[in-house]
Amino acid sequence: MSNLTKGLILVAAIVLVGGGLVVWKNKVGGHTTESYNSISKAELEMLLADVAKSNPAILKRLKEDPEMKKQQIDNLKQLLAFATQAQKDGLASDASNKQELDNIRAEILAVSYDKEINKDKGPMPPFGFISEDQVKAFWEGGTAAPEKGFFDKIGLGAAADTRSPEDQFNDFLNAKLEIMKKSSPENANREISEEERTQARDVFAKIRIYKAEYDQKAKSGELPKEFVDKANLQVKLQQAQFLARLYAEKATEQTKVTDEEITQYIAEHPELDPAQKRTKAQGILDRAKAGEDFAALANEFSEDPGNKSPDGSMQGGIYKDVPKGRMVAPFEAAALALEPGQVAPDLVETDFGFHIVKLERKLGPSANKDAKTAPPSGPAGDTYDVRHILISTGVKDPENPAARDAPVKEFVRNKLETEKEKKLLESIVAANNVSVPADFDVPEVTEEQIQQMRQKQQPPGPQMAPPDQEDAPPAPKPGKPEPKKPEAKK
Numbered sequence: 001m002s003n004l005t006k007g008l009i010l011v012a013a014i015v016l017v018g019g020g021l022v023v024w025k026n027k028v029g030g031h032t033t034e035s036y037n038s039i040s041k042a043e044l045e046m047l048l049a050d051v052a053k054s055n056p057a058i059l060k061r062l063k064e065d066p067e068m069k070k071q072q073i074d075n076l077k078q079l080l081a082f083a084t085q086a087q088k089d090g091l092a093s094d095a096s097n098k099q100e101l102d103n104i105r106a107e108i109l110a111v112s113y114d115k116e117i118n119k120d121k122g123p124m125p126p127f128g129f130i131s132e133d134q135v136k137a138f139w140e141g142g143t144a145a146p147e148k149g150f151f152d153k154i155g156l157g158a159a160a161d162t163r164s165p166e167d168q169f170n171d172f173l174n175a176k177l178e179i180m181k182k183s184s185p186e187n188a189n190r191e192i193s194e195e196e197r198t199q200a201r202d203v204f205a206k207i208r209i210y211k212a213e214y215d216q217k218a219k220s221g222e223l224p225k226e227f228v229d230k231a232n233l234q235v236k237l238q239q240a241q242f243l244a245r246l247y248a249e250k251a252t253e254q255t256k257v258t259d260e261e262i263t264q265y266i267a268e269h270p271e272l273d274p275a276q277k278r279t280k281a282q283g284i285l286d287r288a289k290a291g292e293d294f295a296a297l298a299n300e301f302s303e304d305p306g307n308k309s310p311d312g313s314m315q316g317g318i319y320k321d322v323p324k325g326r327m328v329a330p331f332e333a334a335a336l337a338l339e340p341g342q343v344a345p346d347l348v349e350t351d352f353g354f355h356i357v358k359l360e361r362k363l364g365p366s367a368n369k370d371a372k373t374a375p376p377s378g379p380a381g382d383t384y385d386v387r388h389i390l391i392s393t394g395v396k397d398p399e400n401p402a403a404r405d406a407p408v409k410e411f412v413r414n415k416l417e418t419e420k421e422k423k424l425l426e427s428i429v430a431a432n433n434v435s436v437p438a439d440f441d442v443p444e445v446t447e448e449q450i451q452q453m454r455q456k457q458q459p460p461g462p463q464m465a466p467p468d469q470e471d472a473p474p475a476p477k478p479g480k481p482e483p484k485k486p487e488a489k490k
Contacts, residue, residue, distance in 0.1 A: 086244065288358070289345070
């Protein structure tokens with residue numbers, strides 16, 4: 001769903017700084033049923049204090065804009081509600097999803113632990129301080145001989161995973177591959193190479209080594225409580241995001257709008273019915289067929305922005321040297337069915353509206369050898385010249401006046417889907433009793449803090465300036481028949 005797949009400013013900040021939301025108890029080497037439906041004021045404020053160090057500009061905006069603060073609270077409620085609903089619906093119990101939740105925990109705790117214990121040792125790649133001997137001990141250990149195993153050596157043999165390291169790795173890798181294939185259909189037949197498998201195996205071992213050390217030291221109290229809290233918080237948030245994405249994919253089916261619903265909505269809102277536009281377009285077509293000057297009619301009636309040149313002069317609806325395959329199919333079929341000078345006998349309807357079409361030059365080699373047009377689709381360079389008059393059926397979205405006019409059906413579909421999404425979100429938040437405090441305090445940040453952070457984020461060395469505007473490719477003109485890329489010839 002669009003409301004959940006878009007980046008959430010507050011939530012994204014939480015993930016990036018290594019924070020999370022709720023502390024909970026868990027047994028070393030075991031699994032507990034997590035709860036995702038609440039967050040306390042103290043937890044939010046601890047989180048925001050960390051955000052102040054990494055992205056003070058976000059906090060400044062959050063403090064100064066009450067509406068933004070409210071939106072972030074709503075976004076957080078929706079995220080937690082979807083994660084909780086995913087649990088209720090059994091998505092967290094699916095074998096690959098359950099394994100991935102375990103992977104998320106191990107990866108985050110290991111990375112956090114790496115940064116914590118090695119923070120004063122100078123630059124080093126992730127897990128760079130883990131020795132080859134430690135990796136070897138991990139693979140040679142396991143549950144077959146726990147008294148000699150890796151986990152036993154660090155005091156976790158009794159509570160550790162009962163699977164062998166190889167079995168753990170295979171489950172880890174299989175879950176990653178299955179989730180990747182589910183999320184990206186193009187990867188359905190993806191096979192990993194031996195090199196990729198070797199790299200994954202090495203990273204997996206290092207993650208599990210540091211995860212085991214973390215568990216041991218967290219249990220014994222050797223790690224700072226604040227660090228442990230933050231690491232656990234990040235685990236919970238990352239798991240919640242994973243579950244929320246799973247439920248969002250499932251919930252999308254509930255927000256789809258049918259063609260029948262669109263037709264019914266348009267019938268109930270006659271101001272959207274294109275019938276009046278059709279009548280207007282038919283009147284202009286009749287005049288063009290009766291012999292009136294087509295270019296003059298285009299200049300008077302066409303609602304195609306492409307009929308105006310940058311200097312404001314009118315173009316008479318002409319498009320010259322159009323490569324075959326450039327225009328939308330109904331428009332091109334009508335144009336190429338004509339002889340030069342002929343006007344299409346009927347209106348041509350596209351998503352943009354109603355078109356009156358007149359062919360000026362048949363398909364063939366360009367009449368203008370110096371014309372700077374897009375590359376033609378065919379090897380012979382065939383193009384044609386055509387005039388058209390557009391009576392637009394586009395609708396302006398009152399909630400987004402800066403956006404282009406949308407085709408009626410597209411506008412109605414988006415409107416109805418948005419309404420369905422809103423109702424679904426509200427019902428899921430209510431059903432899962434999600435609790436996010438609204439009275440949390442946002443830390444004060446100064447302009448000096450913001451500037452210092454920007455300087456840290458500035459890449460070293462000279463930066464390339466953006467290309468001059470005049471060198472950039474021209475933006476497509478809205479309203480004209482939609483160009484499309486021709487299919488590649490095989």
